[in-house]
Amino acid sequence: VKQAEPQSxxxxxxxxxxxxxxxxxxxGLNDDAAALxxxxxxxxxxxxxxxxxxxxxxxxxxxxxxxxxxxxxxxxDLAAKxxxxxxxxxxxxxxxSAGEPWVAGFARGLAEDAERYACPLLGGDTVKSPGPxxxxxxxxxxxPNDKMVRRAGARVGDAVVVxxxxxxxxxxxxxxxxxxxxxxxMLDAAAREFLIGRYLVPQPRNAVAVAVRRHASAAMDVSxxxxxDLEKLCRASGIAxxxxxxxxxxxxxxxxxxxxxxxxxxxxxxxxxxYEILCTMAPGQVTSFRSAxxxxxxxxxxxxTGSRSS
Amino acid sequence: VKQAEPQSxxxxxxxxxxxxxxxxxxxGLNDDAAALxxxxxxxxxxxxxxxxxxxxxxxxxxxxxxxxxxxxxxxxDLAAKxxxxxxxxxxxxxxxSAGEPWVAGFARGLAEDAERYACPLLGGDTVKSPGPxxxxxxxxxxxPNDKMVRRAGARVGDAVVVxxxxxxxxxxxxxxxxxxxxxxxMLDAAAREFLIGRYLVPQPRNAVAVAVRRHASAAMDVSxxxxxDLEKLCRASGIAxxxxxxxxxxxxxxxxxxxxxxxxxxxxxxxxxxYEILCTMAPGQVTSFRSAxxxxxxxxxxxxTGSRSS
Numbered sequence: 001v002k003q004a005e006p007q008s009x010x011x012x013x014x015x016x017x018x019x020x021x022x023x024x025x026x027x028g029l030n031d032d033a034a035a036l037x038x039x040x041x042x043x044x045x046x047x048x049x050x051x052x053x054x055x056x057x058x059x060x061x062x063x064x065x066x067x068x069x070x071x072x073x074x075x076x077d078l079a080a081k082x083x084x085x086x087x088x089x090x091x092x093x094x095x096x097s098a099g100e101p102w103v104a105g106f107a108r109g110l111a112e113d114a115e116r117y118a119c120p121l122l123g124g125d126t127v128k129s130p131g132p133x134x135x136x137x138x139x140x141x142x143x144p145n146d147k148m149v150r151r152a153g154a155r156v157g158d159a160v161v162v163x164x165x166x167x168x169x170x171x172x173x174x175x176x177x178x179x180x181x182x183x184x185x186m187l188d189a190a191a192r193e194f195l196i197g198r199y200l201v202p203q204p205r206n207a208v209a210v211a212v213r214r215h216a217s218a219a220m221d222v223s224x225x226x227x228x229d230l231e232k233l234c235r236a237s238g239i240a241x242x243x244x245x246x247x248x249x250x251x252x253x254x255x256x257x258x259x260x261x262x263x264x265x266x267x268x269x270x271x272x273x274x275y276e277i278l279c280t281m282a283p284g285q286v287t288s289f290r291s292a293x294x295x296x297x298x299x300x301x302x303x304x305t306g307s308r309s310s
Numbered sequence: 311v312k313q314a315e316p317q318s319x320x321x322x323x324x325x326x327x328x329x330x331x332x333x334x335x336x337x338g339l340n341d342d343a344a345a346l347x348x349x350x351x352x353x354x355x356x357x358x359x360x361x362x363x364x365x366x367x368x369x370x371x372x373x374x375x376x377x378x379x380x381x382x383x384x385x386x387d388l389a390a391k392x393x394x395x396x397x398x399x400x401x402x403x404x405x406x407s408a409g410e411p412w413v414a415g416f417a418r419g420l421a422e423d424a425e426r427y428a429c430p431l432l433g434g435d436t437v438k439s440p441g442p443x444x445x446x447x448x449x450x451x452x453x454p455n456d457k458m459v460r461r462a463g464a465r466v467g468d469a470v471v472v473x474x475x476x477x478x479x480x481x482x483x484x485x486x487x488x489x490x491x492x493x494x495x496m497l498d499a500a501a502r503e504f505l506i507g508r509y510l511v512p513q514p515r516n517a518v519a520v521a522v523r524r525h526a527s528a529a530m531d532v533s534x535x536x537x538x539d540l541e542k543l544c545r546a547s548g549i550a551x552x553x554x555x556x557x558x559x560x561x562x563x564x565x566x567x568x569x570x571x572x573x574x575x576x577x578x579x580x581x582x583x584x585y586e587i588l589c590t591m592a593p594g595q596v597t598s599f600r601s602a603x604x605x606x607x608x609x610x611x612x613x614x615t616g617s618r619s620s
C-alpha cells in the first residue's frame with residue numbers, strides 16, 4: 001500500500017517546519033528522534049490529543065487556527081496538571097486537499113503558538129491521509145517531582161474554581177454552524193465574534209499553571225463540558241460536588257444569549273471546548289489563588305467559589 | 311462539528327486499554343496526563359510516527375498486527391537511537407468500521423508488545439475518524455546524557471553495518487498485494503509467509519540498542535529503503551558512502567526471488583519497511599559489535615561490513 005513519496009514533496013513539507021525546530025534537542029528535524037534533558041528534581045508530564053477535520057474542526061477552518069487548536073488543547077492539559085511546557089511532537093496526516101499553502105499556514109500558526117507558550121516543536125511525522133486531515137500532538141511539560149496535579153485529590157469541603165467563563169465555545173459552535181441563530185440571541189457583531197473565537201481558538205491557561213500547582217487539591221481542563229468533567233474529577237477523587245448555576249461564570253455574550261433562551265444554559269454546561277482549568281482547593285486557598293492568577297495575567301475575577309464538594 | 315460521544319462507548323474503549331496501563335505514572339488512564347520520573351543522568355529520547363489504513367497497512371489487516379506495527383515502527387526509532395524504551399502515548403482515530411472487536415484486538419496486540427518490549431502504555435486519546443483508521447504513537451526512551459546516537463556522526467573510513475536482512479518487507483508487500491507474483495519467484499509457502507510477515511509485523515532491534523550506543527558513530531532505522539536512508543545519514547554526517555551490492559545481507563527467501571528476477575534487487579534496496587538499524591562505526595569496532603549483538607540475541611551474522619564511507 002505504501003508508496004514511496006516523492007522526496008522533494010516530503011522535503012518541502014519538512015522544510016516548512018524546520019524553522020520552528022530551534023530547540024537544540026530537535027536537531028533541526030534532521031534526525032529520527034529528539035532529546036530532552038530533564039531538569040534535576042522534575043517529573044515529565046506527557047499528554048496526547050488528536051483533532052480530526054469534520055469532527056473537531058471544520059475542513060475550511062484556516063490552517064493557522066487548526067494548528068493552534070491542535071497545540072492548545074494539549075497545552076491546556078499541561079496547564080491543568082500544573083506543568084511548564086517543554087515541547088511537543090506533531091503527527092500530521094494530510095488530506096489530498098491540504099496542499100503546500102495549507103501546510104505553510106499550519107506551520108505558521110504552530111510557530112506563533114510554540115513561541116507564545118514557550119513550547120518548542122521537537123519532531124514528528126508527516127503522512128498522507130486518504131481521508132480527512134488529522135493532527136495528533138503529544139506535548140510534554142515539567143513539574144517538580146510528584147507535583148503533577150491529579151484529578152484525584154479533591155477533598156470534602158473544597159471549593160470548586162474555574163479559571164474563566166464557561167459555555168462560550170459551545171455557543172460559538174452553534175453560531176459557526178448556523179449564523180442565523182444569533183438573531184433571536186440578540187447578539188451584536190462583537191459578541192458573535194467573541195463566541196465563535198472561543199470555539200475556534202482555545203485560550204489555554206498556562207500562565208496560571210504554577211498557581212494551580214501551589215493551590216489546587218485536584219484539577220483538570222474543561223474540554224467535554226463543565227458538568228461531565230466535574231463528574232469525572234469527583235469520581236477520580238471519590239467525592240461529590242454541588243454547583244449553583246448562578247455561580248457559574250458567564251461572559252457577557254453568553255449571558256445575553258441565555259437571557260433570550262434559557263435552554264442555552266444546558267448547552268453552556270455540557271457543550272465543552274472551554275479549555276478553562278477546573279480545580280478544587282481548600283476554601284482558605286481561594287483568595288490567594290485569585291491573587292496569584294491575577295498577578296500571572298490570567299483571568300480570575302470569574303472564578304466560581306460558591307460551590308463545595310461534599 | 312464535535313458531537314458529545316456517548317459516555318458508555320468511549321468508556322468501553324478506554325476500559326480495553328486500562329489493563330495495559332500498569333505503569334504507576336499512567337494513573338490507570340484516569341487522568342489527563344501521565345508522569346514519568348526520569349532517571350538521574352539520563353536524557354529523554356522522543357519520537358512519533360503515524361500509520362494510516364490504506365497507506366501504511368491494509369484496512370483488513372488483523373487489528374493485533376496494526377497495533378504491533380504502529381508501536382514497533384516507533385520502538386525501531388528508539389533502538390536506532392540507542393535508547394531504552396520508557397513508554398508511549400497512543401492517539402487512535404477510529405473509522406466507523408472499527409467496532410469493539412477491532413478495538414479489543416488492537417488493545418490485545420498493543421498489550422503483548424508493551425510487555426515484550428518493556429514499553430508501557432502511558433496514556434493517549436481516542437477519537438472518531440470520518441475516514442480511515444489512523445494510529446499515531448509517540449514513544450519515549452532514556453539514554454545516558456548526550457548519548458543519543460545521531461544520524462550525524464559518521465566519519466570518513468567508517469564501516470556501514472545493518473542489523474539484519476534488507477528487502478524482505480518490500481518483497482512481502484508485493485506478495486501481499488498479488489499472491490501470483492510468487493510463481494515466477496519460485497518461492498515455497500514458508501518463504502512467502504516469511505516475506506509477508508516481515509512486511510506485516512516489523513521486528514524492531516531493541517535488543518541491540520545498547521550495542522549501537524556503545525559502538526556506532528551514527529545510526530538510524532531503515533524505514534524508507536536502505537538506499538535513501540543511507541543517503542540521509544550521509545547527508546546529516548557530511549560524507550558519502552559506497553555499498554557493494556554483493557555485501558547487502560539478504561534472506562534466503564529474498565535471494566531466491568532476486569535470482570529469478572534481478573530487478574527485484576532495486577525493490578529490496580528502495581522499498582523500505584525493513585526496520586533494521588543502519589549504523590556506521592570505526593572498522594575496528596565491527597567485531598565487538600557483532601559479538602555484542604549476538605550476545606543480546608539480536609541478528610548479527612548478516613551484518614554488512616564491506617562498505618566504507620568515503
